[in-house]
Amino acid sequence: MLGRGLRVLGRAIRTEPRLFTVGVVGSSLFGLLIIANSYVVGAVTGHVVVPAFTEHRAGVRELLLIAAAFVGISVLRVISIFGRRLGAGYMQFRLQARYRRAVTRRYLSLPPAWHARHATGTLLSNANSDVEAAFVPIAPLPFAVGTVVMILAAVISLFFTDWVLALVGVVLFPALFLMNLVYSRRMSPRQIRAQRLRAKVSAVAHESFDGALVVKTMGREADESRRFRVHVTELRDALISVGRLRGLFDPLMDALPSIGTLAVLLLGAWRLQSGAITVADLVSVAFLFTVLAFPVRAIGWVVAELPRSVAGWERVQAVLGAEGDLAYGATTDPGTGPATLRFDQVSFAYGQGAEVLHDISFTVPAGRTVALVGATGSGKSTIASLAVRLVDPDSGTVTADGRPLPELAPGALAATSALVPQVPFIFDDTVRGNITLDRESVDDEAAWAALRLAQADGFVAKLPEALDTAVGERGTSLSGGQRQRLTLARALAGRPRLLVLDDATSAVDPRVEAAILGALRGHDAGASILVVAYRRATIALADEVVFLRDGRIAAVGPHTELMATVPGYRDLVTAYEQAENEEETVQA
Amino acid sequence: MTAAVVEEGTLATVRRGVKLSPELRPGLAGTIALAFVSMAGRVAVPIAVQQGIDRGIRAPGGPHLGVVLTIVLITLGLLAVSTTCGYLMTRRLFTVSETALASLRSRTFRHIHDLSMLHQQSERRGSLVSRVTGDVDQITQFLQTGGVQLLLTGGQVAVTTIVMLVYSWQLTLVVFVCFVPAAIVIRLFQKRLAAVYRVVRERTGIMLGAVAESVVGAAVIRAYGVRSRTEKRLDDAIDNLRVSQQRALRTSVTSFSTGEIAAGLALAAVVVVGVLLGVDGGLTVGKLTAFLFLVTLFIQPVQIATEVLNEAQNAVAGWRRVLDVLDIQPDVADPGTEGAALPPGPLSVRFADVSYRYPGGPIVLADVDLEIPARTKVAVVGETGSGKTTFAKLLTRLMDPAGGTVLLGDTPLTSVRFDSLRSRVVMVPQDGFLFDATVAENIRFAAPGLTDDQLTDAFAELGLGDWLAGLPQGLETPVGERGEALSVGERQLVALVRAYVADPDLLVLDEATSAVDPATEVRLQRALDTVTRGRTTVAIAHRLSTAQAADEVIVVDAGRVVQRGPHAVLVQEEGSIYAKLYASWLEQTR
Incomplete structure (x- = not known):
């Protein structure tokens, strides 16, 4: 000693x-x-x-x-x-x-x-x-x-x-x-x-x-x-x-x-x-x-x-001395216009645990919206993390515009994709600080534009000091829905080429959510969107649906097609309707 | 505490603190007595030197070894006694103070849990934790080091002064003349020191906050490529702390030096004046030598005291923070044994003219007057911010209304004993917090006695048997910190089972299944219907599937109840809020 x-x-x-x-x-x-x-x-x-x-x-x-x-x-x-x-x-x-x-x-x-x-x-x-x-x-x-x-x-x-x-x-x-x-x-x-x-x-x-x-x-x-x-x-x-x-x-x-x-x-x-x-x-x-x-x-x-x-x-x-850094590549050019995201035979396990994703392959074409649908615990959030390279797959590759994500330099990666997580994280800072994150490209005008898209301009304008309002540790002064909209605005403010929404509007009311998604769709298709969703309206907006079951892709296709051909998918998505119908049958 | 409030004095805090920790009192006199005896040993040595020189070494007729030996042996005896007393004193002090502070820790912990939700949320989590950890540690530090040192040094100064006075009042006066100005200067430095140390504390807090953000927000920082901004924040916080620490150190050393200069002056003055006195035969060589030793004994404690006073101020500030928390009266208080128990059986709910506003904020719920009969299943719907969560919090007495009364089974909520209330009324919040333990332990949190079989049955009864079976280690699967090893939806499932096994008569669900997929939710809903039959259920929901399945729907808009009735009826009321909500819901789900 x-x-x-x-x-x-x-x-x-x-x-x-x-x-x-x-x-x-x-x-x-x-x-x-x-x-x-x-x-x-x-x-x-x-x-x-x-x-x-x-x-x-x-x-x-x-x-x-x-x-x-x-x-x-x-x-x-x-x-x-x-x-x-x-x-x-x-x-x-x-x-x-x-x-x-x-x-x-x-x-x-x-x-x-x-x-x-x-x-x-x-x-x-x-x-x-x-x-x-x-x-x-x-x-x-x-x-x-x-x-x-x-x-x-x-x-x-x-x-x-x-x-x-x-x-x-x-x-x-x-x-x-x-x-x-x-x-x-x-x-x-x-x-x-x-x-x-x-x-x-x-x-x-x-x-x-x-x-x-x-x-x-x-x-x-x-x-x-x-x-x-x-x-x-x-x-x-x-x-x-x-x-x-x-x-x-x-x-x-x-x-x-x-x-x-x-x-x-x-x-x-x-x-x-x-x-x-x-x-x-x-x-x-x-x-x-x-x-x-x-x-x-x-x-x-x-x-x-x-x-x-x-x-x-x-x-x-x-x-x-800890190892396991994600090595970044040298490519600094993030490219322009909506990105094409591709998963190719991706498998993943957390640490030494059991594999949670098996052989996942799908594409989000440039400018398109793809919905990830699956039961609780089927691996949707893990796919969202892989898409923005918070983690690397154990096997297989994730590419943006054909380029494997590990080839991108940190700045290029951040400029390419943005993730809005399920649980919003708010910094102990002002509303402005939370949206701009001191990114040079984001001025007040861009911040307000992003807030408008996220349907958050209304409540922010009503805050005592608007953009200058401090939101407190973990944003405790805001409601769950407000926090989600703020993190959404943060993602949008960076004008990403690929937007990944991980059930990011779960605490937002259906009407507000509909307005947000409408705005995103109409948002001059500047970004491709990968969205984890349960609500049918959200899913219906997607050009294509990837249906997950126990960490595998069970089906891929347009919503209407899956509804017609995949019973498991239909059961999951129409659960409310079915419940309602059954109840009516019982009452009748 | 706001800056406008004048901070109470150190003594007042200590007095208040001792009053709240009566364990500190017994034996205090004994401890002080021991401290004084142990300190007296230090004065014995200079006296021995004086006696040895005057009576032995410079004795008429040459050095007298026998006398010196006697003096040395007597002093050794005194040292043995004082050392033993020192040991006993420290031992007592640690036992008493640690016992008292352990109980203070536990009491503060409990008190924080007893505070209302609003109070708990108004403080940073980290600072609540430091109320029962770092702040209490500082008090210990003060009692064991600072407090005793101050006591000992005070005693040492007093005893040394007495001995000095016995030897020569003139020289004592000289010493005091040298030290009084120094004491005044040091006193002035104390204020500056208090200020610079306050800055150190503040910046420590900021630094910790910045570090916490870089850890908790690691994923966001990475995903948005805002590393450099975070690095800058961290560097600034870390460097600002360092700069303030250095400034505090400079001030502290400068203050310390004042004492050092005074010591030099005193030593010089004592020799000069002592010689002048000795020339006239008013002093012996031994006495003057002893005086030089005594000046050192006089300086040391003053030096130590200046150092200790700084720490003492930090410690007292910590003590004050703990006491301030204990002083907050829980505004949602348990009526205790005087309170009533809820009547047995299913519970009815009545809101009589209830309104609510956050302290200093606008009204969020107004004029709510309604009754929910026992055994019914009610859904509360409305837009974000309409006041529906406030409704749930008032119903479970997480908050008390600003006006009106909430009654359960005709008993006003404020008069219901908490043990009765919490065992009969259970709420599942949206964020189903899980403890860092296994699934089984988390469920047993609500019902400690349940066997594994009963737990498995509970999952099966809620239709979650498949999900449980799919977990890698079943009931023994660890859920991680805050349950983060599970997905958000899965956490909600566990929280729901936890509430179910609590077997409540009134179950309040606050968007408890918001992150669960539709098929699972429908399955859960059906299972819940079965198991909650015969009980009262209030569900706050933004998925209208819940409202459709309820006996009655309460629609809240802008803090008021605007519609009530069964889904089938409400949906027919054209142009109503509910009809609009439902239309939008259909749009979303079809």
Whole structure:
């Protein structure tokens, strides 16, 4: 663990060598000044105080010199503190920012399939608390390095003073160091456990509040609280165990330097008796031990944080090293006019799961509308994701104008196709921001035009600040139907050559939906449309229907033809009518 | 809390907090006493140095080793006592504070669930979570580190001052003269520090929001090729946070340096004044040396206190946020044991002059006055935004009406005990939220005792046996986070079964099958007809197939009930809203 931890630190130092140097120089200076201060205190006692007290006289010049020395050391120390703390702090913050950027960059380039495999909460904590944990030891690191310099200097200066007193230091410093080490070793598993339980408590709370409506409507508040309390109690016990260990070590750590001072007093008295040292030496060394205790703990802080740091670092590296990116091609020309979409013998499975699409082949000709029809769970949404290359097929190809989608550069792909998903996603931004997404081609005029097509201009115009209205996290201030129309407008605003609607108007009233589809059809056929639909009016607007059953294409053809020749299709699409007819038969 | 509200003082928050966590009180005096004894050990050493020098080393006739040894042994004894006290103090402190805060966490969690839907939605999900996680952690941090440090440092300053006064009142005065200006400057810095740390907190929130969006919205960002915009947002948020952290650090170090300069000045002044005093024989060498040690003991706590005060302010802000949540009275409150139970058997519904408006918003439902007899099946239809979902929320008491009364079985809803209400009235919302567990566990959420066979039967009774059999692991299939391993329609199926096994007397469906294919929906509808026979069902629907199958249809338009009656009758009322809706529906489905 120590080795891995040091490697993380080494990596950090190589990334920010200048700031690290500033921190270490500041911290070393700080340590040396502590020693210097002790010797000044000793010298003052021996050469000024004792003579003054015994001979009852004091020189003004000497006194001024003393004052200047103390103030001078103090000023230097302030400079060293600035160097130490700013160097360390800037280093830590810069590293955190750098790795946060790197991690979020990976999030943006890894494919949706990768995202689906990782819990949202985990990804959030990778970018936040894991990055933070990885670089926590950076803050005390220069201090710790400076402390090592200080201890070496202290031991050397002690030997110059008196070898007996130096022995106290030789025993004391390793003892302090060892104790810190033991402490860190025993503490870190407890800290890690507490951290894990903390994450669990957070996850349970997140999920429970996410499902607050269900909890409320089922009257399960008490049971949820019970479930939560189990984890809270576990966390409490873990934290108490952390506290017990701290309670044991903290006072011992405080006591050791005091014992050192007392040893110096006793041994010093003996050495003084034999004339080996002066009062000044004794005071210097005693003073040194009282002020050294604090910096030595910095080493403990670094060591104590290493396991957490390594754990955080490894989780961050897992994201940075994640594979499975969708490779993009070099073709930047998106083409013009409606696109031709073609599925050729496409099969697909989610991860290691069972295959959900088998041997899918169909075409959406340029400027035409094709409807995907099938029962719940038959694979329609998966086809929609493949059509805009959110995922790649396991076998077979998806092409736009004869060109396989993987050959397109990201910009060209986005300019070619737009997906309006079943569950609308709204950014925490204004209405304008949600529609334009800062795309240069989309100005206010284009945004309003898209809103009109999506039948959303009416409600947007009535919002308090129209396009400038902030819609809140996930668009909670809007109704389901409004959210769907807003995401539809977002897709239309980019004037895609292929529009994929995945049951994108399910929360919109039939009349509004009819108006939207009418507008799209009349929309100068700028786009080919692939639409997942249940409503017959929607289906009837399509030039052709692809009927899916259990992940296979059961039939392809115009709606009327399928109605006449495919009983399964007829049953699905005319379910309402049949139900009505049967009811009438029963009533009759 | 709006910016206009003056933030309450730190002490007031702490007092309010302790009142709400009575577990913190018992043994507090003991803990404080232990803290003081443990701290006294630190002062023992300088006293030992003074005594050792004056009585032993500089004793008349040369150093006297025996005296020094005695002094050292006595001090060691004192150290042993104070170290033991330190151990006991920390142990007590952790046990008491963690126990108190664990209970605060649980209580806040429950309280958030008890708040009305409106309150829950007005807060970001993430900030509600931090009320029971990060904010409470900060309080712990404060109680265990900050609080004790402040207590100890306060004690250390007091005891050190007393010892200094005993040695020399003149030198004590010198020390104070050096530190009082520093204390004032540090105090001024506190305000600036509070401000810069507030900026750090705000920017942390913004950064987290930006990260969350890049994770949750990953698919949209990819599909629209708007990576660079997202990257820019993230970079800005991350860098703004870094800049604010650096500014806070600079301010903090500057504040810290003030103490450092004061320490240097004090040390210099003590030596100069001490020597001048000693020349006249008013001081011994030992006392002056001890004083130099004592000045260090005096500085340390002041330095630590400035650092701790920053953290303390963060912690107190966290505590305040938790207390503020606990202070919100649930506006849709459970009448508790004083409340009534719903009468047994199927429930009738009555809306007496009910109106509703969102706080500060326009009226969304007005003058609704109607009765739904027990055992009937009613459909509520209307355009998006007509108020039909509000109707469902009032009926299930997710909200209380602004005017009028909702009665179930002639009992006003506001006086019905929640345990009675929630076990008899169940709503299936449009977004059928599923927990990250198996299908079986999600269904058992509504009825914990059911066996696997009973669960399988429930699916079969709703005509969903085939669908269940088609799942890779049947009942044991994990549904993923928020149920996302299933399609939207499939999630609705599970949510419906969950409501069904709850066995309610009044079932409210709020577009509960909007993402299900027509054939499945028709099948479900029939199954529901059978299993809900003899109960009251209210279905909010935009598919008029539901309305056709209902005993009665309630048509809502612009917040008012405009038509009521069986489908067959309403559809005949030419030019009516319902007739138009139905015509459009036919157009859509034929």
